[in-house]
Amino acid sequence: MGYDPENPMADRITDIGPPHFEQMFPPVVKANYGKWLYHDILEPGVLMHKSETGDECYTVRVAAARLISVEHIREICDIADAHCDGHVRWTTRNNVEFMVDSKDKVQPLMDDLKSRGNKFPIGGTGAGVTNIVHTQGWMHCHTPATDASGVVKAVMDDLFDYFGSMTLPAQVRIALACCLNMCGAVHASDIAILGIHRKPPMIDYDAISSLCEIPLAVASCPLGAIRPAKAENSAGEEIKAVAIKQERCMFCGNCYTMCPALPLADPDGDGIAILVGGKVSNSKSMPKFSKLVIPFLPNTPPRWPETVDAIRNILEVYAKDARKYERVGEWAERIGWESFFEKTGIPFTIKSIDDYRLAYDTWRTSTQFKFTSHIK
Amino acid sequence: MGYDPENPMADRITDIGPPHFEQMFPPVVKANYGKWLYHDILEPGVLMHKSETGDECYTVRVAAARLISVEHIREICDIADAHCDGHVRWTTRNNVEFMVDSKDKVQPLMDDLKSRGNKFPIGGTGAGVTNIVHTQGWMHCHTPATDASGVVKAVMDDLFDYFGSMTLPAQVRIALACCLNMCGAVHASDIAILGIHRKPPMIDYDAISSLCEIPLAVASCPLGAIRPAKAENSAGEEIKAVAIKQERCMFCGNCYTMCPALPLADPDGDGIAILVGGKVSNSKSMPKFSKLVIPFLPNTPPRWPETVDAIRNILEVYAKDARKYERVGEWAERIGWESFFEKTGIPFTIKSIDDYRLAYDTWRTSTQFKFTSHIK
Amino acid sequence: MPKHDTPMMDELESGPWPSFVTDLKRQAEKSPQCWDILGKMELSFKDRITHWKHGGIVGVFGYGGGIVGRYSDVPEQYPGVAHFHTVRLNQPSSKFYTTEKLRQVCDLWEKRGSGMTNMHGSTGDLVLLGTTTDQLEPLFYDLTHDLNWDLGGSGSNLRTPACCLGKARCEYSCIDTQALCHHLTMHYQDEIHRPAFPYKFKFKFSGCPNDCVAAIARSDFAVLGTWKDDIRIDQDAVKGYINGDFAPNAGAHAGRDWGKFDIDAEVLALCPTECMRMKGDELQIDNSNCTRCMHCINVMPRALRVGKEQGATICVGAKAPILDGAQFATMTIPFIKIDPENDFEEVIDVIEKIWDWWMEVGKNRERVGETIMRIGLPTFLKVMEVDIAPQHVKEPRSNPYVFWGPDEVEGGWDRDVKEFRKRHAQ
């Protein structure tokens, strides 16, 4: 009978949580849960996990746009039904994994996937570039300084060969966040694409009284750039509003999050910053934050060529210069950041010098540095 | 004629600065200024510098208490006159250097020095413990939390063998500062002895009005523990004074520096903290700050046994465990601070966890750590 | 709804990477509002700016989260997406699916929404992208009744927990990531659905220090599997790697000729603690100095295995930079047993200690990591009742500004300044 608007509380069900994961496991996974011994990457995108029972689980990993239709999901289901007796999974980076329990099932599965045009490129394993963790951008969010899906498509079209191969010194994890909220958690990525604003918020006097609590708006600014102030709306009425010390603003957007009457977004003001050298894993070195190396690139839809080129350049210099197993950040620290800028040819700007909290720790308090071309 | 109180401005001379350094140079130094090729440490305390002219300068370095009498200086002059044609120097760490221009003059000089009891111990070079940089303590300062000369004498009596030998993995620089002002600049020493207070300031209501500017006293507190407050003095008069939130105080003493009516010093409250692992030179690793490893040791004149033992213990564990050329801080970082505490047996206390500014950078944001006995 | 002229969108159909545009067009055949999605995206590409209004509080009755409201600022031009709310379905732990369940979701979403999804959101939810307010209650009804599936979190509450695939398909996993993740998700349904916190709070669970779900970077409460005893060594397999029988790092570097495997350069020299050595052709590990960084195991999975005495390290307080700068989670519990038998009691105990404190002292919109920054790690560790250890810090403090209590100091703090002056003339 379904939902009855007349009587919305009728046999309402709540707090039942997600379906139990075990129902979702393929048989080979259920049977060998916790028994895995080792794995091999047979070729890019193809993993074999060996169990102490002797069983083997073959995984074929394929790329997916994170923004996908139910039609596309149905096609994935068709493939899973045909080859993986009805099981499939998504990775923590938005790739899709098809698993089969014997080697001879791998080729047919791959042939099927390849037969479907560019929908299911195989790869994303090992020392390559896997899928980009990203966010909403113009597709769904209200605070973005750039788009997400479009930029990701442009970048991955360009880096496509690195997705299907394992030729880099180590895995390179790229992430995109469309504003400083960093839903993509780009603060710890080998290469991070970050949407940034560069114009202070406008004040919409006609909306502020109805939409914002002035004290919250004032408190929202980490730099105290916002203070309560009287103003006049279009109707000529004096209203309680705010005033903004523009030169104090660093465009974090937190005020807009708290108060819709303070929009910052702007076609020319907004764009992309590139950060590099972050990592999450505890392997070898401890986790590292990404560091800002390119303060601004313009928003140039549909293909953001400046951003695409900047990333390829960093990736290629890294690929040439870094040692086996060396993550981008480990490489930059070994050669020294001055050499990073030298080798990549990225101009070093004052914007890369920290002047926020904890800034002192990034200053160079030593005579140890290299005489790169930066020093005339 | 000299100074005439009747007429103080008579032929007054000012701003003539110090004597010119060149008048002070021994001939061999003047002749070979800027021409030195290399040096050798012939034995502890004895340096030979070779010049491209072929000249050699032999230096015999001897310890001195930094607090010395003019009688003692005269004796040094006698020695310098007898052996070094009237030249001598002090090092940046309060040792005295006698220089001669030929090898055969070295032995007579050393014999002379040795003939004068314990006044002129030879050493302080290379991979040993040299003189302690220190400050005034109870001998002359108004803010000390411990003494200087007495503690230094006690510690160096105990470490004496390390002054006259070169058996350590690297040079070990010990410094003492009698309060948090750190005139001894102990913030970058292999082993630092620091006088600390542990009782919040008292408020002398009878003195505060005459001695202090309340706003300066209030502003002096980095933790905002001091606020203006009315109070009553012994005479029963209401006066402008301050109130102190004692639990906010971390005993830096800055308020006392600014306002004499706020004394902190106390026989039981005051004592010594030990910091380790700092370095100044840019050799190998960049300069490092000393780290607080023992938060408190009592003031126990005349010989401060707890402090003496603590330092010897650290030094001996370091001597056994560190690699050649490894400074104390480089050693601790290589083995990990948890291992430093394990090996030295120094109990790790919550006091060593930073909760001041920039504290976050010292927290461990990784799963990388060793299972020492600290973890039950 | 009509098609719109979308040259820039169309451009994104070219290229080898799967195209969301092509996919949108495909879905549009069944869900015409997708034409408006495309049209409106084209407008944003043209204007280089978002065309969504700020916020929009919508939801289903009795829940404070799980749905993010969205309204278009050009509703007339693209009526199909005038309302475009997202629905966050709490994904099954580690994102395995049966096609049966997935198809149910597809049918439901084609009926009740735009037919577009995010597989998955950054927090881990299965995100249904775009529907209208009137569809929310019916959708929730069908979801709970027909799919018996529930919403995830949004707002100032516990966010949808997530985990790596762990023991399901990884030999490195030291904990039952899914079991832990699912159990806590069920245990805290109320906290997920009804905001009662100062700000959002996130759980993430990784089976080992490789941290494949980025817990230490992206969760307020990060549980990472680890072990306490020795790395298990199969010396024959070590020889196998040396002889080139097995590809190092499981073949992760096979795409390039890095030369013959060199165990000294590739393993021993890269061990951050230098705690490995070769005695002849036998590999020796000084486990007491190992920090379980995983590198050697990653490079030689056939030869090295994580230890047998398994458990987890708990780190607290990761977050994105707004507002004090990004934080990684800080190591708080060095080692804890993760025990499904007793319903993960120990873990729950830790969580509630954190929440009790944070809910009491945390300011509005202050993540727990920021609260710890503001109030201090020492205080937080005391609240957590953990044994203070050097492991909690990278290094001891370098400033001398230590707090002491009157009880810690002989004679306490009460002093009589007049007495003092008798001995010390002013």
Added chain:
Amino acid sequence: MPKHDTPMMDELESGPWPSFVTDLKRQAEKSPQCWDILGKMELSFKDRITHWKHGGIVGVFGYGGGIVGRYSDVPEQYPGVAHFHTVRLNQPSSKFYTTEKLRQVCDLWEKRGSGMTNMHGSTGDLVLLGTTTDQLEPLFYDLTHDLNWDLGGSGSNLRTPACCLGKARCEYSCIDTQALCHHLTMHYQDEIHRPAFPYKFKFKFSGCPNDCVAAIARSDFAVLGTWKDDIRIDQDAVKGYINGDFAPNAGAHAGRDWGKFDIDAEVLALCPTECMRMKGDELQIDNSNCTRCMHCINVMPRALRVGKEQGATICVGAKAPILDGAQFATMTIPFIKIDPENDFEEVIDVIEKIWDWWMEVGKNRERVGETIMRIGLPTFLKVMEVDIAPQHVKEPRSNPYVFWGPDEVEGGWDRDVKEFRKRHAQ
């Protein structure tokens, strides 16, 4: 003045280290107030507390520094030290002395003060320890007239500059430390003697990155010698070290058997930039990657010499922890020629840029390092008019909070919200 009973002081006469107590007793024969010094020290040892009053503003006419006032809080008990002011004599650069000069100082101080000194104070002065107010002017007269010697600094002024011995007796020195130190001391007599700064300001000069005068840790303005070209290598001497003809590190480790010298382990492996290698028995250095840390030169002084193109790196803002925590000096000028010929013009230019800015924006009792912390390194570097380089930081910022000016952004900052709303309905 009578002797006092000083059991604890007496205890400090034992032991192998030179005893300041024995020395005090010796001086007491000529300067009886030394008995009171001993007596009063004994009292402090007994009471475990200082017996000096706070502060005391004394000085010589026309000078705002050079003398630190001290008064006893037990004047009756120890009248000899009721007043006990210190006089800071500006030491000759790098502390070489002729016995003639020293004897003059001795005579002067025996006449005008306690006969006790500090050789030297932490800043570098020759400190005369303890005299009475009435002696100050006569002492100053004799000092300037008979010794033609002047006072050093104290208070909120330029403190007495100090330097390492540099080229006088060290093969590593890349600059004329004494000449620079002396010249600036003379050039800035007024700044040394008459406080006009927000707070104290210190100069220190080291001839090379070994920094034997601790400039980078202890001075607001630290000049450290360095070079720009290549390390000079004497390959025969390299072989000499390898063959054991020369002791590594000039014999600094001779006291212990560290085994045969191993150039790989002791030099190459410890090079922080890994920029050295042996080609056969020839040592090669990739100087472009060298950071001039000095290690290899320190270990093999006969084989390696600093480069020929010499100059200095200037670092700014070191200080002790009061109040924001200790700071090392921050690298500001990567390379600057140090040229006695033109009276060090370039250096003076740098100093005055710093002072002009600091005196304008610095708060009362704010060291320049704290001012830079408060206002930001980028602003400071702009003020210094240096080319911004990655060398200024250890690493780029990790937070995204970048300032932009209206001039840097297309269209500037002036926008009309009403226009905006036309395109974006609220």
